[in-house]
Each structure stands twice: as structure tokens, then as C-alpha cells.
Amino acid sequence: MRLILVVLSAVLVSSCISNKRINYLQNLKGNEPIALGEFIPYAEVDYEYVLQPYDIVDIDFASSNEELLRAFNYQGAAAGRGGGSGGAGGGAMDIFYFSGYSLDKDGFVRMPVLGQLKLSGLTEEMAxxxxxxxxxxxxxxxxxxxxxxxxxxxTTLGEFNSVGPKIILKNRATIFDAISMAGESNILARKNELFLIRQYDGGTRIHQINLNDRQLLASPFYFIQPNDILYLQPMQIRQIGSGENFSASLQLGISIITAMMFIYGISSGIF
Known part of the structure; x- marks a missing residue:
């Protein structure tokens, strides 16, 4: 009986997940606390996004000479820009894929009359x-x-409700915009170990983000950038069961104890 109680207690303790591992934006120990209502300035980032090969840009022109202007637009491109919304999952509503200009592998765009222009390596304003x-x-x-x-x-991978390519039809979005579009991250995700794989001009870096930490609001990773990859790892608790709530943990414990009692009964000749 004592063994059964020990096993049940161990299962319940190991299967329950503390709120400290689940809740977003906490004042973690060792950090300068941020009070509710306190103004948090955006991080001063010395890096400005530059266009990369395979990016898509929307280019439009305005002039009083509308007849000449038509020569610089593909037929139907303007119509393709109509509609749309603030965000879309997957590529089903990626309107700019059809109406925008894609940079090729060398960073060039091909435009009517203007021909090929190299835009990779340039900021939006420079382009x-x-x-x-x-x-x-x-x-x-x-x-x-x-x-x-x-x-x-x-792109989202790992412990999200929806994984795969995503698109937000805005020119600025936070990491929580990206998470919410993918569906609230799974309760079994390591929210303190979100890996953000970010492309830079000429290479890639992996950054580790702590979603539990309120200091994230003042970090350079609060806003996502084009081509970011978000990967959430599962907690080790997944190895012994779901453990998403008390009833699931209790059911897991009962199943283990029932199996132990059945094995004990067979070995002792009760059954």
C-alpha cells in the first residue's frame, strides 16, 4: 500500500505543471520588475531589416500621367491588391505573392520597362x-x-496548435501577434525556450526567447521580422503523459496503479 501511495504521489507531482512555466510576461526573479501601467520604451536596435533574395515587395506608382503610368504595371496587378485582411494563415490569402514583385535568388526584381533592379541588401527606403x-x-x-x-x-514549428508558414499582412507585428495567429502555444511547450531563427544579410542566427519574462517587451525580439522561424520545444513531462490538468494526471496515476495491482495479483496467485 505504501508503494502505491508513493507511486501515485510521484506521478501527480511530476505531471502537474506550475503556472510559472505557463504564464506569459512575468516579473522573473533577478530582473528589474516592470509594474502594470509602466511605460516600456521599445529596444534601441541598431539593425534595420534589409531585403533578401526571395522576399516579396509591393511596388506602386502615382502620377498625373496615368497613360504612361500603365506601362510600368503588369496587367491585373492592381486588381490583385484589392481585399485582404490583417493576417492570414498559410499561403491561401497571400495576395502579394500574385500582385507583388519577388526578388530572385540573386536579389533582383524584374519590372516592366525598368527591367531588372537589384534590391537585396537594401532597406525599404533605400529600395x-x-x-x-x-x-x-x-x-x-x-x-x-x-x-x-x-x-x-x-514559420512556426513544434508546440503550436498550428504549424507551418504564416503571413501577417502588416509592416510591423509583435511576437505575440505571430503566436496568436499560430494558435495559443501548447501548454506542454517550454515557453522559456522559444528558439527564434532569424535571417540576416548573408547568414542566419538562432536566438533563445523567454516568453515568461516581462523584459521581452523591451528586447529587440519583441517584433518579428520577415522569414523568422519560431520553434517551441516540448517539456520533458510529455514522456510520461499529457499532464495538462489534474484530472489527466489523476487518470494517469490510477492507470499505473491498476496495472501494478494486476501484476502483483498475478505474481501472488490472487488471480
Whole structure:
């Protein structure tokens, strides 16, 4: 009987998950506490996103010479931009895939009349200025260029309710926007060990993010960037059962004890 109680207690203790491992944005011990209502300035990041091969950009023009302007747009591109929403899962609503301009493997975009322009390695503003300079040659009057990234594409892996490619049709989104679009992360996820795989010009880095830590709001990883990959690892508790709530843990414990009693009964000749 004592053995059974010990086993049951061990199962319940190991299967229950503390709220400290689940709750987002806590004031963790050792960090400067952030009070509710306190103003948190964004992190001063010395890195500005630059366009990369296979990015998609939305480029549009405005001028009083509408007849000439039509020569610089693919037929149907403007119509393809209509509609849309603030975000979309997967690629089903990736409107800019059809209406935007994709950078090729060498970082070039091909545009009507203007031909090939290399935009990789440039910020949005630098790329806009480059297109502006190229198209201004053909206009006597002013022409205005608008260039922006065609949404934020990222990928979720691991302990999310929905994994795979995602797109947020905004030019800025937080890491919690990305998580909520993928579905609330699984309760068995290691929220203190979110791996963020981020592409930089010429390479990739892996960063470890703690979603339990309120200091995340002031970190350079609070906002996601195009082509980010978010990977959540499972807790070790998955190895012995789901343990997502007390009833599941209790049911697991009862199953183990029943099996032990059955084996004991057979070995002692009771059955």
C-alpha cells in the first residue's frame, strides 16, 4: 500500500505543471520588475531589416500621367491588391505573392520597362529611392513611388496548435501577434525556450526567447521580422503523459496503479 501511495504521489507531482512555466510576461526573479501601467520604451536596435533574395515587395506608382503610368504595371496587378485582411494563415490569402514583385535568388526584381533592379541588401527606403530614380527618367512631371514589404512571412514549428508558414499582412507585428495567429502555444511547450531563427544579410542566427519574462517587451525580439522561424520545444513531462490538468494526471496515476495491482495479483496467485 505504501508503494502505491508513493507511486501515485510521484506521478501527480511530476505531471502537474506550475503556472510559472505557463504564464506569459512575468516579473522573473533577478530582473528589474516592470509594474502594470509602466511605460516600456521599445529596444534601441541598431539593425534595420534589409531585403533578401526571395522576399516579396509591393511596388506602386502615382502620377498625373496615368497613360504612361500603365506601362510600368503588369496587367491585373492592381486588381490583385484589392481585399485582404490583417493576417492570414498559410499561403491561401497571400495576395502579394500574385500582385507583388519577388526578388530572385540573386536579389533582383524584374519590372516592366525598368527591367531588372537589384534590391537585396537594401532597406525599404533605400529600395524605394532606387526605383524612384529609375522611373523618374521617363517622366517630365513628378512621379511618386511606394515600396513596402508584402507582408511578414514566418514559420512556426513544434508546440503550436498550428504549424507551418504564416503571413501577417502588416509592416510591423509583435511576437505575440505571430503566436496568436499560430494558435495559443501548447501548454506542454517550454515557453522559456522559444528558439527564434532569424535571417540576416548573408547568414542566419538562432536566438533563445523567454516568453515568461516581462523584459521581452523591451528586447529587440519583441517584433518579428520577415522569414523568422519560431520553434517551441516540448517539456520533458510529455514522456510520461499529457499532464495538462489534474484530472489527466489523476487518470494517469490510477492507470499505473491498476496495472501494478494486476501484476502483483498475478505474481501472488490472487488471480
Amino acid at each position: 524605394r529611392n532606387k526605383v524612384q530614380e529609375a522611373i523618374s527618367i521617363y517622366f517630365k512631371e513628378d512621379v511618386e513611388v511606394r515600396l513596402r514589404i508584402g507582408g511578414i512571412r514566418y
